[in-house]
Amino acid sequence: MAVETYPASGIDLSSGPSPEEGSEPTRRDFFIISAGAFAAVGAAATLWPFIDQMNPDASALALASIEVDISAMEPGQSITVVWRGKPVFIRYRTEEEIAAAKETPLSELKDPVARNDNLPADARATDENRAPAGREEFLVMVGICTHLGCVPLGEAGDYNGWFCPCHGSVYDTAGRIRHGPAPENMLIPVMDFAADGKLIVG
Incomplete structure (x- = not known):
């Protein structure tokens, strides 16, 4: 594909990603999502004792x-x-x-x-x-x-x-x-x- 540029500035007038900029997820994206999921599970595990103590006890x-x-x-x-x-x-x-x-x-x-x-x-x-x-x-x-x-x-x-x-x-x-x-x-x-x-x- 030909790319048009201004002679002096070299500004790229093409639109959209170049073929080198693919839409496939990278290893970095995978690590970010995994870290977020582990953080959510950890937060839930930390909060559970506080939530569980609100349940009625045996006397109730x-x-x-x-x-x-x-x-x-x-x-x-x-x-x-x-x-x-x-x-x-x-x-x-x-x-x-x-x-x-x-x-x-x-x-x-x-x-x-x-x-x-x-x-x-x-x-x-x-x-x-x-x-x-x-x-x-x-x-x-x-x-x-x-x-x-x-x-x-x-x-x-x-x-x-x-x-x-x-x-x-x-x-x-x-x-x-x-x-x-x-x-x-x-x-x-x-x-x-x-x-x-x-x-x-x-």
Whole structure:
């Protein structure tokens, strides 16, 4: 290729790299990239002990369960407690609420799965599978709407269960989604009943 130059200055008017200036990476580029990668790994290894110390220790993990005194609760009463930073609804259901939940055909449910951590994952969403065995008057749920995580209002909605005012999800007296954008029934956490009128959640 001919190169044009000014006679006096010898300024190169050609554009682009010359054939000798190839675009292939050099050994220097490889060493620079390798050194950067080793530095990043070293920084992560140095910071990990500081990050890890923010995880809960064994004593905090032992508090993953809570005890709630439900001995004074009466039919129609609800209380809300906090477990693992989440609201948990405890509802002492009336006979009418239990009957309404039991009479609902599974074919009418939007989510046919129980969502009960005490049962197999594929358990059906019957009222018996949503309430504790032998204590069907109590309904214990993580009180978070399964749509976008809002907290539903109790004794509200078309089924006198729970209603989420954020986007209109409606749950029945067994905490099962019936209408609205929520895709799943509210979660039933792991629980147990103690002999002294205490409910253990978690």
